[in-house]
Amino acid sequence: MARPLRIQFENAYYHVTCRGNSGQEIFSNDVDRLAFLELLERSHDIYQTEILAYVLMSNHIHLFVKTPLGNLQEFMRHFNISYTSYYNWKHARRGHLYQGRYKAFLVDADQYLQEVSRYIHLNPIRVKNRSPMNLGEKEAYLREYRWSSYGGYLSRGGRRGFLEVGEVLAYFGGDNPGGRRKYESFVMEGISGKMSSPLEKGRGHGIIGASEFIEKIRGQYIRFGVGSREIPAVKKILAQVEPERIIREICEAFKVKREEVLEKGYKGVARGILMEMLYRYGGMKQREIGEWMGVDYSSVSVMRKRLFALQKKDRNLSVGIERVKKRIQPSQE
Incomplete structure (x- = not known):
C-alpha cells in the first residue's frame, strides 16, 4: 500500500x-x-x-x-x-x-x-x-x-x-x-x-x-x-533573504570575517547564528546549509540547538541576534 x-x-x-x-x-x-x-x-x-x-x-x-x-x-x-x-x-x-x-x-x-x-x-x-x-x-x-x-x-x-x-x-x-x-x-x-x-x-x-x-x-x-510516493515540501520563496546578505549582516554585527565564519573549524557563536538565519530566513534546509558550510545536516541541527540554549543564558547574545533579525527580515526590505 x-x-x-x-x-x-x-x-x-x-x-x-x-x-x-x-x-x-x-x-x-x-x-x-x-x-x-x-x-x-x-x-x-x-x-x-x-x-x-x-x-x-x-x-x-x-x-x-x-x-x-x-x-x-x-x-x-x-x-x-x-x-x-x-x-x-x-x-x-x-x-x-x-x-x-x-x-x-x-x-x-x-x-x-x-x-x-x-x-x-x-x-x-x-x-x-x-x-x-x-x-x-x-x-x-x-x-x-x-x-x-x-x-x-x-x-x-x-x-x-x-x-x-x-x-x-x-x-x-x-x-x-x-x-x-x-x-x-x-x-x-x-x-x-x-x-x-x-x-x-x-x-x-x-x-x-x-x-x-x-x-x-x-x-x-x-x-x-502524480506518480510519486511523496510530495516534497511546497514553500513560498518570494520573501526569502539572499544568503550573502545574511552573511554580511552577521559578519558586521559580530565583527567576524566571511571566510572565518564559513570555515569548518571556526568555533565562534556567529557560525551557529548563521546556520539559524539561513534556515529561518534564507529558505535553506539543514542538509543544504551543511553542504554549504562543510558539515553534515546533523551538525547543523546540533549547532542550532546549542544556540537556543546559549540564548537562554546570555542576554547580550539574545539582543545581538534580535538586532540581526530586524535587519534581515523581509518585512524590513
Whole structure:
C-alpha cells in the first residue's frame, strides 16, 4: 500500500497521530510523559512550529500543529527520533517505538480549527474503559487530566509555554475568562451530544476540509505529485533573504570575517547564528546549509540547538541576534 501524500506549505495546519508499535505503550511512567513534552518544546523551538493542542494517551498521541515554515516532515522526524532515542535509552531497549511513520491530516483551519481541537481534548474519555462514566464524571476527568493541553485552554496557570491557544480561543471571544468559559462549554457539548469525528472527513485523501478547500489543495499541490510516493515540501520563496546578505549582516554585527565564519573549524557563536538565519530566513534546509558550510545536516541541527540554549543564558547574545533579525527580515526590505 502506498504511503499517504505529504502536502507541505507555509502556515499549514495538521492533525498528527503517532501510535505505539503493535499497540504497545509509549510511556512507562510520568517521567516519560514529562520528557516527551520537553522534547516536543525543543523541537517546536528549533523548527518554529506552533502547537495548538496535544494529548498523551498510553499508546498513542495527538498533536494539532501549525507550520509557519512549511516543515512538518523535518519537525516530526526530529521529534520522533528524539523521543524514541530517549525512551530506548531510559528503558534499555532497542528497535522501533512507533508503528510506522506518523499520520498527518491536513486541516482546513477556517472550517475545522475548533472541531479538531475539541476532538483532541475529548480523547481521554473516548477510550473504551472510560465509557461507563456518567456525564459529570467525564467532565471532571477531562478537567483533571494532566497530559492534555485542555487545562491550558481553561486557565493560563495550567498552560505550558509552547502552547498556542490564541487562534482557537479567538472564535470564543479571546484568551480571557469569558472566552475560556465558552470554549469549555463547546468541549462539554461534545460529551453530551453525538459528535462525529472530524477525522472522518479526511479518510482516503488525508484532508479535513470543505470541498472547496480539498479541490484547491488538489489543484495546487497534488497534481504536481502524480506518480510519486511523496510530495516534497511546497514553500513560498518570494520573501526569502539572499544568503550573502545574511552573511554580511552577521559578519558586521559580530565583527567576524566571511571566510572565518564559513570555515569548518571556526568555533565562534556567529557560525551557529548563521546556520539559524539561513534556515529561518534564507529558505535553506539543514542538509543544504551543511553542504554549504562543510558539515553534515546533523551538525547543523546540533549547532542550532546549542544556540537556543546559549540564548537562554546570555542576554547580550539574545539582543545581538534580535538586532540581526530586524535587519534581515523581509518585512524590513
